[in-house]
Each structure stands twice: as structure tokens, then as C-alpha cells.
Amino acid sequence: MMYGYGIGWGWMMLMPLVWIVLLAVIVWAVVRLVQRPGDRTPPQRRETAQEILDRRFASGEIDADTYADARARMAGREPSPR
Known part of the structure; x- marks a missing residue:
């Protein structure tokens, strides 16, 4: 007689994996x-x-x-005189 332990080994191997997954989800x-x-x-x-x-x-x-002067300054050139 097996006394109800027919799938016991399967669950015993699966339970550590279930706990690891559960703890990972909680973290x-x-x-x-x-x-x-x-x-x-x-x-x-x-x-x-x-x-x-x-x-x-x-x-x-x-x-x-102003736009042209600022562009000239950014390019390193002197702005054109007005």
C-alpha cells in the first residue's frame, strides 16, 4: 500500500522551486x-x-x-555689425 503518497515525490521536488518563485515575486x-x-x-x-x-x-x-548673432557666437564667429 502507498498510503496516499503517489504524487508526493513530484511535489517534494517542485516545492523548493515554488518557494523561490514566490520569494522572488515578493522581493x-x-x-x-x-x-x-x-x-x-x-x-x-x-x-x-x-x-x-x-x-x-x-x-x-x-x-x-538676435538669432543670427547668437548662432554666430555659438559657431565661434564674430557677429556681424548692425
Whole structure:
């Protein structure tokens, strides 16, 4: 007689794996909950000086002369006299 131990060996081999998976899920959940909201977002690329200048010119914050002078300064050239 087997006294109900027919699948006992299978469960005995599977239980350590079940516990490892369960502990891994718990650790993952705790780490995920402890993280700050800012840590979850990917870092954003900073605008270059040229992109900022282009955006300000396109939105009308600076005029064409100021834009041309700033571009010349960034390129290392002297701005044209007015």
C-alpha cells in the first residue's frame, strides 16, 4: 500500500522551486513599491543650445538679428555689425 503518497515525490521536488518563485515575486513587488515615482521614468534628453535657440526663434521670443548673432557666437564667429 502507498498510503496516499503517489504524487508526493513530484511535489517534494517542485516545492523548493515554488518557494523561490514566490520569494522572488515578493522581493520584486517590494522594490517596485519602494522606488520613487521619478525613478520609474526614463531620463529625458537635455536640449542643446542650438535647439533652445531654434525653439525661441520659432516661438517669436527673439528676433532674426538676435538669432543670427547668437548662432554666430555659438559657431565661434564674430557677429556681424548692425
